[in-house]
């Protein structure tokens with residue numbers, strides 16, 4: 001059905017086409033991230049691909065929606081692939097602990113292109129990413145989803161996620177209420 005692939009040059013034309021259709025792989029920064037990625041691909045495709053796999057957190061700081069810059073965590077991204085670009089799933093963590101700083105909205109985030117939704121792709125991609133999280137040595141992962149995003153909540157609960165609390169996102173994200181789920185690994 002799908003695989004999650006390490007982004008490589010062979011995947012890039014299809015991924016770029018998805019961005020050009022207006023899809024964003026970033027649920028927080030939305031079209032700003034789409035624009036930045038298209039620019040980065042244009043400038044240096046190899047460097048762009050390398051930036052998506054950063055287990056040592058060597059990349060530049062992360063810009064939050066309010067413009068605040070915070071240190072990057074180790075992480076990497078995989079592309080959801082069904083023969084074409086179907087979405088993106090990212091995983092980040094803190095070395096030596098399963099806990100996350102409050103400014104980080106979950107270990108794993110994902111987005112499927114609108115024209116391939118409802119086929120089980122995100123559910124399967126999360127299942128595959130959990131193997132990677134186990135390999136890094138975490139005991140559990142946390143994933144957050146908004147109360148008005150039942151599709152994402154279903155993706156999490158289909159992967160044994162349990163609701164552990166409601167919280168308010170940091171002010172830097174706008175302070176909306178969100179749900180925190182945990183999946184034991």
Ligand SMILES: CC(C)(COP(=O)(O)OP(=O)(O)OC[C@H]1O[C@@H](n2cnc3c(N)ncnc32)[C@H](O)[C@@H]1OP(=O)(O)O)[C@@H](O)C(=O)NCCC(=O)NCCS
Nearest residue numbers: 110111112117118119120121122123144145150151152154
């Ligand atoms: C959330 C998202 C990744 C789901 O991707 P997907 O590949 O369509 O997900 P799946 O097909 O694996 O599963 C979606 C489930 O939600 C269900 N669902 C979809 N829309 C729903 C709705 N409005 N109400 C209730 N359930 C809904 C589907 O029926 C499916 O459940 P099922 O397997 O029991 O039928 C996709 O909608 C997306 O990219 N959204 C925008 C980005 C986003 O919200 N990311 C998550 C941030 S936490």
